[in-house]
Amino acid sequence: AQSVSQHNHHVILSEAASLELGCNYSYGGTVNLFWYVQYPGQHLQLLLKYFSGDPLVKGIKGFEAEFIKSKFSFNLRKPSVQWSDTAEYFCAVNAGGFKTIFGAGTRLFVKA
């Protein structure tokens, strides 16, 4: 069965620190990959997605993610976090069709 693993459940950073959130999935075929973000009190929303082409994808608010097929990974990065990036981040995988598998989420807290 497909699964998505997010390495860190809680991350605490100071403002201006660099961020990398790990995501690995278990599926050998073609996949479409997503990062969603849930800011406090807001809807879950799309941060970025990958489906083909350049494995380095850029999303909103300065986030980017790199798809490394050989490692089954899709890690999320941001060079310099802000207090407003405090949120919960979910990695998700769709291997075709209507069903998307979500990771357990990573709660990021950025200290001002």
Add this chain to the structure above:
Amino acid sequence: DGGITQSPKYLFRKEGQNVTLSCEQNLNHDAMYWYRQDPGQGLRLIYYSQIVNDFQKGDIAEGYSVSREKKESFPLTVTSAQKNPTAFYLCASKRGDKSSYNEQFFGPGTRLTVL
């Protein structure tokens, strides 16, 4: 202003009672989903529907039921058979073509507490 609405935001029920959570979308999306979100477990799929009058069980469908009589609406009933119903419930929709790269759009969620 297109989007997904869920009501109510907070819901309290006594143990043994069925309760129905509302989900409405005006995005003209064919596919709709119900997820349950528990701390540390991410989003787990309860049911999904690809088109009107059709729906499929997700990974944790036991104790839940749904209907899809209209494209815009996908209500979820939490029955008394659900052993641990207290949770945060999220509804989502997606464009109904078969492109798996389409993202899902989420509602604000309903927090259900069973007393």
